[in-house]
Amino acid sequence: MLVLTAMIAMPAFAADKERIPDVSAPASAPAASVAGATTVGRETCATCHAEKAEAFDKTFHGRKSPSNSKLANACESCHGAGSAHVDGGGDVSKIINPKKLDAAAAADLCMTCHKDKSLMMWKTGAHSQNDLSCVTCHSVHEGEGRKSLTKGGTETCLQCHKKQKADMNLSSHHPLPEGKMACVSCHNPHGGIEGNLKADSLEEQCATCHSEKIGPFANEHPPVADGCNNCHAVHGSTNDRLLKMPVQVLCMSCHRKQHSGFTAATAVGTWTQRERCTDCHREIHGSNRDPYFVR
Numbered sequence: 001m002l003v004l005t006a007m008i009a010m011p012a013f014a015a016d017k018e019r020i021p022d023v024s025a026p027a028s029a030p031a032a033s034v035a036g037a038t039t040v041g042r043e044t045c046a047t048c049h050a051e052k053a054e055a056f057d058k059t060f061h062g063r064k065s066p067s068n069s070k071l072a073n074a075c076e077s078c079h080g081a082g083s084a085h086v087d088g089g090g091d092v093s094k095i096i097n098p099k100k101l102d103a104a105a106a107a108d109l110c111m112t113c114h115k116d117k118s119l120m121m122w123k124t125g126a127h128s129q130n131d132l133s134c135v136t137c138h139s140v141h142e143g144e145g146r147k148s149l150t151k152g153g154t155e156t157c158l159q160c161h162k163k164q165k166a167d168m169n170l171s172s173h174h175p176l177p178e179g180k181m182a183c184v185s186c187h188n189p190h191g192g193i194e195g196n197l198k199a200d201s202l203e204e205q206c207a208t209c210h211s212e213k214i215g216p217f218a219n220e221h222p223p224v225a226d227g228c229n230n231c232h233a234v235h236g237s238t239n240d241r242l243l244k245m246p247v248q249v250l251c252m253s254c255h256r257k258q259h260s261g262f263t264a265a266t267a268v269g270t271w272t273q274r275e276r277c278t279d280c281h282r283e284i285h286g287s288n289r290d291p292y293f294v295r
């Protein structure tokens, strides 16, 4: 009965938001009806929802239901005790449909069971703040795979994030279109300390795969420690190596002074046509051997 108690403990529905689109139902119906009802068991639900019940058994929750005590009440673990709904011949105002709850109430429902670490930042995250709900991305009944996603991993995100969709198809990109990485390689869709990233900061995120670029080095190149995004456009770029600008323009945007042995005019002129700054300054992220990052 642990689950049932948790349902009743769900926050009272706010009056200013219509959480249940069914106008015939008073705003507090689902929680109240659960309080008055008793559990009837999966087989009773299946008498009217045969297809749904059969399909449910194949989902991740369905497969876990026989063995996991949190799901011991099967359908009613999430939908609330069903006797009133059944007695009413399928009265929709006497059963919880998470899809009809508002975003916060749906999240509270899922989170009565889910205390995963990745959900710790949910309430302060950009998605929760913008009224996304768990069931925007997950579908218990129709979802794909173990994570029960409405669409495959990255496809889920691209429904809304059109700019990143365009960026990841530019000539230089992380291998997302190739299927070797996903948005969730870097992002926690549930929220994070900085920009929904999985790590605590941008540098730590990059370091999980590119630690050799971070140092520490005897000779640091200051903009590197300051942020990889000083030079890289992480979602995609028309310049090689995910650079924000063509490499010469990028270097010259900070190094306006005349180059040793070269005049400013030649620096942006003749030799730069063939030689890039990084043809000589090869260790641009920092070097233990050379203060000029030449080796």
Ligand code: HEC
Pocket (backbone or CB within 6 Å): 040, 041, 044, 045, 046, 047, 048, 049, 075, 076, 079, 081, 082, 083, 085, 086, 089, 090, 091, 092, 093, 095, 096, 097, 100
């Ligand atoms: C006597 C038949 C009957 C039984 C038994 C029954 N239902 Fe229903 N249920 C219905 C009908 C009819 C509807 C409304 C039409 C529809 O959506 O299929 C419905 C709708 C629902 C909905 C959608 C509500 C909405 O707001 O759209 C849910 C969720 C649901 N039932 C869950 C259950 C669960 C869980 C059980 C077992 C505890 C159960 N039902 C048992 C007949 C039944």
Ligand code: HEC
Pocket (backbone or CB within 6 Å): 042, 045, 046, 049, 052, 053, 054, 056, 057, 061, 071, 074, 075, 076, 077, 078, 079, 097, 098, 099, 135, 138, 139, 140, 141, 142
């Ligand atoms: C882990 C939670 C969970 C369990 C367990 C669960 N459901 Fe659901 N159910 C949901 C959610 C969430 C939705 C909203 C649609 C979605 O996400 O797929 C839903 C929607 C429904 C609907 C409405 C369908 C619609 O299209 O709106 C019915 C009917 C239903 N469930 C019946 C059942 C039956 C029958 C069982 C048991 C065999 C069951 N559910 C078990 C979470 C659950």
Ligand code: HEC
Pocket (backbone or CB within 6 Å): 003, 060, 061, 064, 068, 070, 071, 077, 078, 098, 106, 109, 110, 111, 112, 113, 114, 134, 135, 138, 139, 140, 146, 147, 148
């Ligand atoms: C009544 C308890 C309960 C509720 C409510 C519930 N779940 Fe679950 N969920 C579970 C259990 C138990 C598992 C299996 C955990 C395991 O074995 O790792 C699970 C597994 C999952 C997984 C896969 C976890 C993994 O580690 O891969 C996802 C995703 C998930 N649930 C999403 C949801 C969403 C979204 C909702 C709300 C619509 C929801 N759940 C509601 C009990 C619940």
Ligand code: HEC
Pocket (backbone or CB within 6 Å): 107, 110, 111, 114, 116, 118, 119, 122, 127, 132, 133, 134, 135, 136, 137, 138, 147, 149, 153, 156, 184, 189, 190
């Ligand atoms: C913006 C889309 C999105 C929203 C909103 C969302 N999720 Fe997820 N969730 C995902 C994706 C994508 C994954 C798979 C992450 C991965 O594979 O690393 C996931 C994974 C999970 C897992 C498995 C554990 C993990 O972190 O990998 C659980 C449990 C889960 N989500 C529950 C929830 C609950 C509960 C909510 C609402 C409070 C929610 N999700 C909201 C997209 C979302």
Ligand code: HEC
Pocket (backbone or CB within 6 Å): 126, 127, 130, 132, 136, 137, 153, 156, 157, 158, 159, 160, 161, 183, 184, 187, 188, 189, 194, 195, 196, 197
């Ligand atoms: C239903 C639409 C929708 C879906 C699906 C969605 N997002 Fe979002 N996302 C938003 C909105 C709205 C915002 C807040 C406004 C903005 O920054 O664009 C946001 C913000 C973000 C942010 C910025 C966070 C910040 O603090 O600046 C990241 C990162 C993000 N989403 C990643 C993802 C990932 C990864 C997925 C897929 C797992 C995903 N989103 C799926 C709508 C969505």
Ligand code: HEC
Pocket (backbone or CB within 6 Å): 154, 157, 158, 161, 164, 165, 168, 174, 176, 181, 182, 183, 184, 185, 186, 187, 195, 202, 205, 229, 234, 235
């Ligand atoms: C290689 C790691 C990585 C991958 C993969 C990735 N992102 Fe990001 N994302 C970041 C970083 C780092 C930031 C912060 C960018 C900044 O501050 O310059 C960010 C920022 C964002 C933002 C906030 C707006 C912005 O552009 O600053 C959104 C929205 C977003 N990402 C969505 C996505 C989506 C959708 C995908 C999948 C198509 C994705 N990201 C893949 C690392 C990544």
Ligand code: HEC
Pocket (backbone or CB within 6 Å): 172, 173, 174, 175, 181, 185, 186, 202, 205, 206, 207, 208, 209, 210, 228, 229, 232, 234, 240, 241, 242, 243
């Ligand atoms: C989950 C692992 C992962 C994370 C995290 C990650 N990357 Fe990458 N990165 C890759 C892979 C894989 C490639 C492609 C390597 C290849 O093609 O040989 C790549 C390539 C690159 C490239 C070279 C692109 C090119 O055209 O050759 C740059 C620049 C880069 N990443 C920067 C970053 C930055 C900045 C971050 C942090 C925001 C980051 N990466 C986070 C895996 C990651």
Ligand code: HEC
Pocket (backbone or CB within 6 Å): 203, 206, 207, 210, 213, 214, 221, 223, 224, 225, 227, 228, 229, 230, 231, 232, 241, 243, 247, 278, 282, 284, 285
């Ligand atoms: C001062 C500008 C600048 C900053 C800041 C910077 N990079 Fe780079 N990065 C470059 C340039 C320029 C290249 C291309 C080098 C070349 O073409 O030889 C590059 C190439 C790369 C590559 C691909 C080439 C390779 O050697 O594998 C990766 C990966 C990379 N950077 C990761 C990072 C990470 C991670 C950070 C943050 C710790 C970072 N960069 C910060 C300028 C920068």
Ligand code: HEC
Pocket (backbone or CB within 6 Å): 221, 222, 223, 230, 231, 247, 250, 251, 252, 253, 254, 255, 277, 278, 281, 284, 291, 292, 293
């Ligand atoms: C965001 C600004 C920024 C960008 C972009 C940048 N640098 Fe730097 N670079 C610095 C700073 C700051 C120093 C520390 C010395 C200083 O203050 O002039 C430095 C130092 C250096 C040094 C060591 C010599 C010295 O003056 O101490 C070299 C060589 C160098 N950069 C080359 C490059 C090249 C080549 C590029 C392009 C790939 C580049 N930098 C891009 C800011 C930048």
Ligand code: HEC
Pocket (backbone or CB within 6 Å): 248, 251, 252, 255, 257, 258, 259, 260, 261, 267, 272, 275, 276, 277, 278, 279, 280, 281, 292, 294
């Ligand atoms: C042909 C090789 C070569 C190319 C190309 C090159 N450099 Fe250098 N650069 C060097 C060497 C070698 C040094 C070491 C100091 C010296 O010998 O004058 C140096 C020194 C520097 C310094 C520190 C000394 C100073 O003059 O302030 C900066 C900053 C610098 N280069 C930036 C750049 C930028 C920006 C570009 C591209 C526009 C570039 N370099 C292209 C070889 C090169």
